[in-house]
Amino acid sequence: MSQYRVISRPQAGVLETNKVLRNTYALLAMTLLFSAAAAGVSMSLDLPHPGVIITLVGYFGLLFLTNKFSHSAWGILFVFALTGFMGLTLGPILNLYLKHYANGGQLVATALGGTGxxxxxxxxxxxxxxxxxSFMGGMLMAGILVAFIAGLIGLFVPxxxxxxxxxxxxxxxxxxxxxxxxxxxxxxxxNNYILATVSLYVAIFNLFTSLLQILGIFSNDD
Structure with a gap:
């Protein structure tokens, strides 16, 4: 009788994986929508970009809090705070492309479609x-650090x-x-869907902004 209701290790692992996937994609979808709404508000109010220092402090500060409370309900709150904040910083960037490029709407749509x-x-x-x-983990962290430093240099040396x-x-x-x-x-x-969500959100955000920047550089409009 004890054999009933007993889940083997492989099956339990599959169930846990499916649960993490469902929770991750559900939370990711909600945060992307929330971030898009925040960007829309920022665009409609024509808010100025907060600047590099505030953006970095806000991003790393909220990222730290999200990781610290990732095993509690507070983690979800900080996920939305982080993605909402990034959405607010994205709004002015989108406005810049829409206002300074004749094909700005097309550039944004292309970057968005490419990201998707x-x-x-x-x-x-x-x-x-x-x-x-999993072998890519170390290489990715090293590469991101190099790209981040190069990006900071690019801000001061255009x-x-x-x-x-x-x-x-x-x-x-x-x-x-x-x-x-x-x-x-x-x-x-x-197995922590909050951390997985943040990781994927950051990847999507940077992927979109990087595609948008390249499209803007190669655009015929200056």
Missing amino acids: LIFVGLSLYALASRKDF MPGLQIAVSAMFILLMSGMILWQTSEIVHGGE
Whole structure:
């Protein structure tokens, strides 16, 4: 009789993985919508960009709080605070493209569509193939650090070539992060859906802004 209601380890692992996936994608969808709404509010009010320092302090501060409280309900609150804040910083950037490029709407739509295709395509590949991309973790962290530092340099030393290189690096790195994070969930390396959501959100956000920047640079309108 004790055999009934007993779930084997492999089956329990599959159930746990499916639960983390469902929770991650559900929370990711809600945070993306919330972030988009925040960006819409920022655009409609024509709010100025808060600047690099406030953006970095707000981002890393909220990211720290999200990680610290990732095992409690407070973690969900800080996830929405983080994604809402990033949405507010995105609004002025979108307004800049819409106002200064004759084809600004097309650029934004293309970047958005490209981001969606890349995310869905890579996610489906990681889920369907079930390949283990855990080996990419260290390389991704090192690459992101290098790209981040190069991006900071680009803010103070404007060079189109450097901006293109940094954006291209982030596109590749964020694509890799999507594969890595999805693989971590599938293979049980990540069982906290709050942390998984933040990781995927950051990848999507940076992927979108990097695509948008490259499209803007190569646009015929100056």
